[in-house]
Amino acid sequence: MTKVYIPLDMAAVAMGADRLAAAVTKEAAARGENIEIVRNGSRGMLWLEPLIEVETPAGRVGYGPAKVKDVASLFDAGFLSGGAHRLSIGKVDDHPWMTRQNRVTFARCGVIDPLSMDEYEAHGGGAGLARAFQIGPAATIEEVTKSGLRGRGGAGFPTGIKWKTVADAPADRRYVVVNADEGDSGAFADRMIMEGDPLSLIEGMIICGYAINGSKGYVYLRSEYPQAAVVFGKAIEVAREAGWLGTNVRGSGFAFDIELRIGAGAYVCGEETSLLESLEGRRGIVRAKPPLPAHVGLFGKPTVVNNVLSMATAPMILEKGSQHYAELGVGRSRGTMPLQIAGNVKYGGLCEVPFGLTLGEIVNDIGGGTLSGRPVRAVQVGGPLGAYLPPWLFDTVFDYEAFAAKDSLIGHGGLVVFDDSVDMSWMARFGMEFCAIESCGKCTPCRLGSTRGVETIDKIRAGQNVDANIELLKDLCHTMKFGSLCALGGFAPYPVESALRHFPEDFRKPALEAAE
């Protein structure tokens, strides 16, 4: 029996993986070949999806991007024993995209069957939790703190310190909440983990629950990720059947359970207090801080809110020890960052590397430049609230501090590449429009300022009083930055200001047509 891997990852499915799997099954039956198809996560080489992998004595060999029409020729070429074919990429682990990475959070993603507890454990799964149970809650938190892990949701807050705050808060109940709202354009790492290695997120949540003495975990997943909902829902069942959830987790006497909740298309619900409001069944209006969710969180109880990646990295830190993780990275940015390279780019995908590469290395060396073949003009880093950076800033080092120094942010690690056909005044307008659409409405600068911003940019684009309106726009940005309660209104000016600063010529064209 030959094992054939065809990803269930939503990106692979969007490129035809389900139809491909059906065609391979049919062709194998017609040819009397004995195969087993495993639906794995993606390896992150998204431009090769759907990527078929075949297990051979020499290792796993890949073919991609494979279409239904390629199936017959793959069988003809003897792909089941690694035969040569136009789509062959050779041994997957030897591919340059893979060899340059240091996969910690994504070590198992794409490698194992995401819903097999046996394979999860065979690849180190469970070792982190076992060690946590062995060293106890306080030492577990200490390990996470010493690793230097910072929240991957955007703000970069030290994860261990957050856990300690919750553990120390007096309460009869504490909650673990995972933020899987991943609304940033250009970001898909959370989705890939939830589809490709969901048990690592579950293990991380159990470790966190144990460390803070909490018994219930919620995952708040955006509705735009239907595949992640299906796979993660099944993973919860797999974990429960294996005795990882329930009243006696792995025979430890510790009780913990997890529930998946689905959002409803509000970007602002990625903000942690808005998310908690939504979980409680209200409008996702941002709460003023303090109190912090760590003190007064879900249903008024101390609550850890962590991003999917922060939580899913915890098991690896416990398994290998904090030192192992802390040794990677630069400055105060320790460990690895799963970069997500997207947009108009030749090699789009997920690449987990230690902090410290330059933006140029990421865009040009790893991403291969634009898909269109035209020159890169701008890269937006960190989602819709992130700045647009021009090629002359490509020497910026990818870490939290270096980006902050350039008035930008790395956010969730998503990068969107634009070629020279982009109209930056239009993108600035879109940034303001997005803020207006998604504002929770609590503060005036965000709610009204963004709408004013759209109108003002429209005037600039129409060539009306351009100088005065650019000044007005800058003022608006200033007001939003300093008068907004949360980072939606507070950071929405970053893409706008960076567009103005680096691409001023795009705001001074003779009357542009709308939507150009």
Place this chain on the structure above:
Amino acid sequence: MSGAGQYSDERAREIIAAHMGLEGPAMPILHALQEEFGYVPDAAVKQMAEALNISRAEMHGVVTFYHDFHRAPHGRHTLKICRAESCQSMGAEKQARAFLDKLKLDWGGTTPDGALTVEPIYCLGLCAHSPSALYDGEPIGRVDAEKLDEIAAEARD
């Protein structure tokens, strides 16, 4: 396609009751109602408010806050086209505009025969295959004008 169920107070009551054991049941109930009826009927919202012991105004506030919930039936099929930054970098905005113009629709509009509703969506996490879309829950990468036309034709059948 979901949402074939005819509205009945009875059925709404059952759905609400089935979720009352949850902590913070409102969002799961709203999703379940929309799944069942294809939209969130005002009559169901009234029942929800009673069950959850909050005012109807507050309950309506919740329904209208979230882009996903709609208060009236949509077309038989739904196409959600991504218009976030990554998809824009690959020309999504112009392409979507041309498609909407051809159907004589605006964002959120439904074709006169009730076949297709076209909505904007802000990132599907398919940004390495921009432009992207979701048709009745099925993800589609590298969407082009031809694909959009196919969908419009298929929806009419």
